[in-house]
Amino acid sequence: MSAGGRIPLARPSIGEREGELVAEVLRSGTLSLGPMLERFESAFARRLGVDDAVAVSSGTAALHLAVRGQGWGPGDEVVTTPLSFIASSNCLLYEGARPRFCDVDPATLTIDPSAADAAAGGSAAGILAVHIFGWPAAMAEIERIAAADGVGVVEDAAQALGAVCADGGEVGARGNPAVFAFYANKQMTTGEGGMLVPPGPGAAAAARSERNQGRAPNMKLMDHDRLGYNYRLTDLQAAVGVGQLERLDELLRRRAEVAAAYSERLAAIGAAEPGAGDPADLVLPLADRGRERRSWFVYVVRLPAASDRDAVIAELDRRGIDARPYLPCIHLSDPYRELLGTREGQFPVAEEFSRRSLALPFHPTLPEESVERVVAELAAILGRGAARGPS
Numbered sequence: 581m582s583a584g585g586r587i588p589l590a591r592p593s594i595g596e597r598e599g600e601l602v603a604e605v606l607r608s609g610t611l612s613l614g615p616m617l618e619r620f621e622s623a624f625a626r627r628l629g630v631d632d633a634v635a636v637s638s639g640t641a642a643l644h645l646a647v648r649g650q651g652w653g654p655g656d657e658v659v660t661t662p663l664s665f666i667a668s669s670n671c672l673l674y675e676g677a678r679p680r681f682c683d684v685d686p687a688t689l690t691i692d693p694s695a696a697d698a699a700a701g702g703s704a705a706g707i708l709a710v711h712i713f714g715w716p717a718a719m720a721e722i723e724r725i726a727a728a729d730g731v732g733v734v735e736d737a738a739q740a741l742g743a744v745c746a747d748g749g750e751v752g753a754r755g756n757p758a759v760f761a762f763y764a765n766k767q768m769t770t771g772e773g774g775m776l777v778p779p780g781p782g783a784a785a786a787a788r789s790e791r792n793q794g795r796a797p798n799m800k801l802m803d804h805d806r807l808g809y810n811y812r813l814t815d816l817q818a819a820v821g822v823g824q825l826e827r828l829d830e831l832l833r834r835r836a837e838v839a840a841a842y843s844e845r846l847a848a849i850g851a852a853e854p855g856a857g858d859p860a861d862l863v864l865p866l867a868d869r870g871r872e873r874r875s876w877f878v879y880v881v882r883l884p885a886a887s888d889r890d891a892v893i894a895e896l897d898r899r900g901i902d903a904r905p906y907l908p909c910i911h912l913s914d915p916y917r918e919l920l921g922t923r924e925g926q927f928p929v930a931e932e933f934s935r936r937s938l939a940l941p942f943h944p945t946l947p948e949e950s951v952e953r954v955v956a957e958l959a960a961i962l963g964r965g966a967a968r969g970p971s
């Protein structure tokens with residue numbers, strides 16, 4: 581291993597403030613469904629500029645409640661992307677609905693609106709858009725397709741807190757039910773946790789009941805008026821969330837700086853902007869475009885098509901650097917092959933990206949020297965010579 585120790589793929593940035601807020605909850609004696617949970621929800625809603633937000637135990641739980649809110653169930657097929665973390669489709673299966681996958685745009689890697697339109701074909705129950713790798717999906721087009729078919733849209737913004745769409749609207753604040761996630765590698769964390777932005781007060785009340793075993797609004801009674809779950813976020817987790825929210829601007833800014841450092845160094849070893857389409861290229865992630873703003877969640881490059889990605893990962897590992905294939909296509913995972921009969925070749929853009937993709941170490945406290953070392957080692961492994969520093 582080279583000097584400088586191992587470079588991990590991700591690492592949360594936790595400040596003293598989070599610890600102080602957790603201690604405040606511990607002293608209060610109210611560890612669940614208490615004032616810190618409400619404080620987290622209202623701070624989050626304020627930050628996003630929405631009326632309300634419902635905190636739950638994970639992004640997956642939030643997605644499940646969003647799907648229930650749409651009433652998607654047996655017999656329903658929902659247009660969505662195969663290039664996502666598997667939870668974004670699993671949440672449909674929980675309710676007996678099914679994903680109807682469509683291919684993605686080669687530059688943005690989010691749903692290609694024309695593919696979504698063709699897949700919807702007037703018979704889908706809705707569209708579940710995913711803002712993958714923090715890039716905002718083409719929401720205006722997706723909303724138009726859904727409106728023409730008279731169906732709803734759910735936004736999976738688990739990876740995209742802070743991203744901005746082409747029309748200037750912030751991801752998750754467009755009036756669609758939207759979901760955020762707070763696992764430790766996300767832009768802000770609560771350890772585990774999620775947030776549902778409900779489309780209105782009725783949906784918010786339903787989600788608050790469903791996260792708490794279906795309890796009726798009067799919590800003094802043990803009255804359960806619907807099917808519910810234990811999807812509660814503790815006040816200890818909410819305290820971490822409040823602290824992280826206070827630092828969110830700084831955390832997002834640091835992520836963007838680390839991404840810029842990567843892009844600059846990778847460009848210096850000949851990495852290309854997405855879109856050129858030469859399979860021999862090492863391809864950078866798409867940079868901000870017009871009003872579209874990525875919220876940097878991961879830093880994922882496309883290796884040259886002829887590279888042996890697993891060998892590159894193994895060699896980086898040997899040199900003390902964590903890297904990962906990211907993401908595998910959902911339709912090629914065993915449960916989906918078995919259930920839907922999906923197979924290779926159905927979504928060529930997503931599949932080709934997925935075969936070539938490599939997530940490099942990325943977090944807000946990643947030092948410049950580590951970025952330099954990762955790029956130098958990658959350059960050496962790919963036979964592209966040492967990385968030059970930025971001019």
Ligand SMILES: Cc1ncc(COP(=O)(O)O)c(C=O)c1O
Pocket residue numbers: 638639640641643664665667668710736738739761762763772773774
């Ligand atoms: C796109 C996407 N959707 C949903 C989730 C699920 O979130 P959680 O892990 O908090 O359940 C994730 C988590 O990484 C995700 O990346």
